[in-house]
Amino acid sequence: MSSAYHRKKQPERVRSQLLEVAARLSLEQGIAALTLDAVSQAAGVSKGGLLHHFPNKLALLDGLFDELVARFDRAIEEAMAADKVEKGRFTRAYLTVCFALDQGAEGQGWQALTIALIAEPHLKARWRAWVARRAAEFATTDSSPDCLLARFAADGVWLADLIRSHELDASTRAAMLEKLKALSLA
Amino acid sequence: MSSAYHRKKQPERVRSQLLEVAARLSLEQGIAALTLDAVSQAAGVSKGGLLHHFPNKLALLDGLFDELVARFDRAIEEAMAADKVEKGRFTRAYLTVCFALDQGAEGQGWQALTIALIAEPHLKARWRAWVARRAAEFATTDSSPDCLLARFAADGVWLADLIRSHELDASTRAAMLEKLKALSLA
Numbered sequence A, B: 001m002s003s004a005y006h007r008k009k010q011p012e013r014v015r016s017q018l019l020e021v022a023a024r025l026s027l028e029q030g031i032a033a034l035t036l037d038a039v040s041q042a043a044g045v046s047k048g049g050l051l052h053h054f055p056n057k058l059a060l061l062d063g064l065f066d067e068l069v070a071r072f073d074r075a076i077e078e079a080m081a082a083d084k085v086e087k088g089r090f091t092r093a094y095l096t097v098c099f100a101l102d103q104g105a106e107g108q109g110w111q112a113l114t115i116a117l118i119a120e121p122h123l124k125a126r127w128r129a130w131v132a133r134r135a136a137e138f139a140t141t142d143s144s145p146d147c148l149l150a151r152f153a154a155d156g157v158w159l160a161d162l163i164r165s166h167e168l169d170a171s172t173r174a175a176m177l178e179k180l181k182a183l184s185l186a
Helices: A003-029 A036-043 A047-053 A057-081 A089-103 A114-118 A121-137 A145-163 A170-185 B003-029 B036-043 B047-053 B057-081 B089-103 B114-118 B121-137 B145-163 B170-185
Strands: none
Touching: A003 A036, A003 A047, A003 A057, A003 B121, A036 A047, A036 A057, A057 A089, A057 A114, A057 A121, A089 A145, A089 A170, A114 A121, A114 A145, A114 B114, A121 B003, A121 B145, A145 A170, A145 B121, A145 B145, A145 B170, A170 B145, B003 B036, B003 B047, B003 B057, B036 B047, B036 B057, B057 B089, B057 B114, B057 B121, B089 B145, B089 B170, B114 B121, B114 B145, B145 B170
16 A cells, blocks of 8 residues: 555544544443543544544534444445335334344444434434434335334334343344334335 | 421422533533533532532432432323223333323423433443333233333334424324334233
8 A cells, every 4th residue: 555545544544543432431431421631542642633533522422423323324225225125115124223233243332322422412403304314215115104113113122222221032022023024014 | 387397498409409400401501511510500509519419420410310210200100090901001101101201291301311311321220220120010911022012112202202303293193102002902
């Protein structure tokens, strides 16, 4: 690789590293306790270097949110691409992704952050925009009350996984997923 | 009322007032931005007076959590008392309370806080304990997969109301509640 390549990529790598560290600290200590100083120290990046990417805490939270939504979108697109039935396809993909959260994917730690992020007032609005955009995009295939209900149940399971509020055995979990997928076709 | 009564009650009143202010500030600015100084100033209570009730930010968050759970428990007990059918009674009460969140009850503002609170690591553990205790308490009447699924859907609706992520019209909402109540009896 040329050094020009390195020069171009380096800032992106620092940015990713800062987000990884911010995610880890948020998970360990809660988002309320997260400070730019702590991220800068734990990442071994100067405060100036951090401020170049994230001028304040809100910008850092925005960055975490963007990354989470991008991962979620990619996972949904993959699941949709593997499903040949048009009716309820978005809902089944949504179910698949939400139910997969406990599978120990590398993204799991990150996803546990979602709950803290969407509690932040300005990120709530951004999540609302995502929901509205997707609802409009898939209105012809996924707007039935049963599809909506299935997605709400998926949100509940996702929430339970994130906060580890329930101990669900694998068979109960699989039965629930099948039942909800059937609703998407009703 | 005697002055002895006043002396006894005054600290409780200050505590409630501090919690109200902390809840309002958390909703306005997010829990991450909440500081003891801001609560003390907004409540017109000295920093010493605040520290007497809440020695640090975690204690303040614990206090908010206790209050929220107490309100949630009372609402569930009321709903259960009004339901004569034993099977799935806890689930129907849970559904009723979760779906009522958008009804503009005085507790609504407070409940919007729940999502921020359960994202805090040590409060997650407290919520998990609540779920486990209730699941054990109502194991004979409310442990079917359908009851569980109904409660997950209620969590999803509750989450949607809290973060205002979906615009649900009243008839869709009512139909969903009826469908989920029917599941609790299946």
